[in-house]
Amino acid sequence: METKILVAYASSYGSTQEIAEEITKVLRSQDLEVDLQLMRQVNTLDGYFAVVLGAPLYMFHWHKDALHFLARHQNALARKPVAIFAGGPFGSGDGNEWQEVRSQLDKELVKFPWLRPVAVEIVGGRFDPAKLRFPYSLIPALRQMPASDLRDWEAIRSWANDLVSLLRVQNNNHQLELA
């Protein structure tokens, strides 16, 4: 029986990993059975009733591991509830930044018309110019940006808590369909 939830994430600098860990903690605290894995290490979605996918935006695109994951697991994902979170924005977080990040993500998700996420959340990003690696370390505009951490942990925990009831309802419907 498919009763477990998979939280699969991509993270280049670790901040999305920390968010995936926190979401996993919240789901487990509500007695859900959850596996946490790097997206690129996931071979199969067998055994999972639902999937929570998280990855940051880089240069206006969703992390390439997330795009590959969606393409690779299309058949399985099209039949399961999928919740999505994305890292960004970075910088000041002022004005329309959060809305712009949502638009960036939406532009990526429309490339997968079969995907019908049950929830989508922009979770904020963490940025440290001192840690930039090649080739980003060569971009002066990035090097001059201040360090920031726009992750809102209360909002992240609250989103994860909302997922608990959402996924429980989906799971009950799923079990009824199977019965």
Ligand SMILES: Cc1cc2nc3c(=O)[nH]c(=O)nc-3n(C[C@H](O)[C@H](O)[C@H](O)COP(=O)(O)O)c2cc1C
């Ligand atoms: C080179 C670079 C480019 C980025 N581009 C974007 C972007 O286009 N949109 C956005 O919302 N955030 C962008 N970000 C912010 C990242 O999404 C944010 O730093 C995120 O927390 C990184 O996640 P990670 O630590 O899991 O790799 C960028 C960050 C870096 C370092």
